[in-house]
Amino acid sequence: MLSQDEIDRYREEGYLHLRGVFHAAEVDELREACTQASLRRELTERGYEERIVFLHPLTTKHPAFKAVGADARIVERIAALLGPDIQLQQSKLATKPPKAGKGAFHWHQDFAYFPHTNTDLLAVFVMLDDSTLENGCLHVAAGSHKLGLLDHTKDGRFSGGVSDAARCVDPARVVALEGKAGDVTIHHALTLHASFNNRSGRERRGLIYQYRAADAYQLDGRVFDDSGWQVRGCAPERIRCEAGTLPVYKRSYNGREFDIAWHQEGPAAKAWAGTEVRKLKPGAARA
């Protein structure tokens, strides 16, 4: 359970650092799961020695990763922040390349990647290695979740990073989330965060579980095999919408452009896009 002080701090600062949530033996088991041949192969194919790699959907890759996704030490705590009904939105292994000077990830808000009808979403980061400045620990801009959704475009396209980091990130409020393997950090989906190059020569691994209040309905971005896994409570009978407007982006993934509203356009409608439509003369529909 989170204390009232932790809940208040999360609301104010947009992040929390919980120390020693997973024991050494549990961390060892999770590290062991990272050594399985299929996962190492995927990492190699994705060039993990040169760049930061995110392997989705983590919960399907080993039972130990799935168990963490529904672990009461996480889920019961975040129920104090998201409410009783919670779904996983995505899960991934995040690896920083061991090669020194690689693996930076720009300032961004997670919500820009997968807007929902409300902003009750958060990321849980489980440290598999001690996280330090040297190996590229996560940094958050405290209080930045209160800025609302910021622009993430460059030349009119979704860029993955906040457009004007110099203006949006207050250096006085940047916190480096240094911690020990087994620690857990939580950040709000609107909290600006980034991580910098790994200078250690060793891998830096973390498990990232993104959760949402079950009544937050995904409007855009990728859907994974484990998206929508109900880890606590019930599936919603109603969707909750926050007033406001959301930008619509052209996005690409692995060099392939895909459209927004991924789940609202059938394949036939997609195929017909841009083809000639027979125009009715004014009044013809009533004739």
Ligand SMILES: O=C(O)CCC(=O)C(=O)O
């Ligand atoms: O793994 C990291 O250091 C960065 C991860 C991150 O920012 C994200 O997944 O949103």
